[in-house]
Amino acid sequence: MPKPWNKLIVALDLTSQKKIKEVIKTLSPKVKKFKVGLIAYTRFGPKIINWAKEAGADVFLDFKLYDIPNTMIETAKTFIESGVWAFTVHLKAGQEALESLKGALTKEARLRKKRRPLIIGVTELTSQKASLNKVLQLAEVARKSKIDGVVCSVWEAKQIKEKFGLCTITPGIRAKKEGDDQKRIATVKDALKNRVDYFVVGRPIIKEKDYLKAANQILAV
Ligand code: C5P
Numbered sequence: 001m002p003k004p005w006n007k008l009i010v011a012l013d014l015t016s017q018k019k020i021k022e023v024i025k026t027l028s029p030k031v032k033k034f035k036v037g038l039i040a041y042t043r044f045g046p047k048i049i050n051w052a053k054e055a056g057a058d059v060f061l062d063f064k065l066y067d068i069p070n071t072m073i074e075t076a077k078t079f080i081e082s083g084v085w086a087f088t089v090h091l092k093a094g095q096e097a098l099e100s101l102k103g104a105l106t107k108e109a110r111l112r113k114k115r116r117p118l119i120i121g122v123t124e125l126t127s128q129k130a131s132l133n134k135v136l137q138l139a140e141v142a143r144k145s146k147i148d149g150v151v152c153s154v155w156e157a158k159q160i161k162e163k164f165g166l167c168t169i170t171p172g173i174r175a176k177k178e179g180d181d182q183k184r185i186a187t188v189k190d191a192l193k194n195r196v197d198y199f200v201v202g203r204p205i206i207k208e209k210d211y212l213k214a215a216n217q218i219l220a221v
Pocket residue numbers: 011013037062122123124125126127151152171172173182200201202203204
């Protein structure tokens with residue numbers, strides 16, 4: 001079976017500029033999407049977005065915005081200018097806030113003749129136990145507010161796709177039980193069986209010496 005490189009998003013959760021650049025350089029011939037979160041962004045700022053884009057990859061900005069509408073809108077407007085592929089918001093922000101965020105970003109993107117980044121709502125963190133029902137309730141907020149997709153675990157992805165047709169992005173990917181902070185974990189094979197659109201892998205790749213070998217290995221399990 002061909003390896004699903006096109007579904008892999010590698011999380012650049014690193015504090016060394018040298019390592020971040022190495023990961024991008026080593027993996028970008030095959031990996032087309034990198035996730036930038038607070039660990040790296042608070043140290044290096046918007047230039048990380050350019051490091052990934054210069055390597056021909058898309059950026060998934062994971063700040064999990066959760067604030068009043070005006071703060072989320074004004075923050076997210078800068079993502080249009082920096083050309084990120086997608087960014088996360090927290091679904092607990094609610095339907096009204098998310099609808100106004102999408103409306104404001106669509107308008108701004110049109111005005112600037114740029115692409116609107118995808119808005120991806122975070123359901124429950126994969127580091128916590130959560131009932132399917134709770135995750136589906138949050139995913140329904142995403143559908144009602146007509147944003148583009150959700151972050152969930154592999155174990156909710158199929159139902160979310162069937163019920164709401166949203167794009168699903170799933171962290172918590174492990175080849176085996178690692179004993180770390182992730183709780184709702186799954187393998188890449190589980191992810192494919194559950195029809196996820198993308199899966200996020202951080203530490204199982206970026207903490208290894210040979211990033212390409214580690215990525216190859218996790219994609220095979
Ligand atoms: O290292 P690991 O593979 O656990 O990385 C998973 C990444 O996905 C981390 O950057 C984490 O912040 C992020 N994430 C998550 N669970 C969510 C949303 C984002 O693990 N629900």
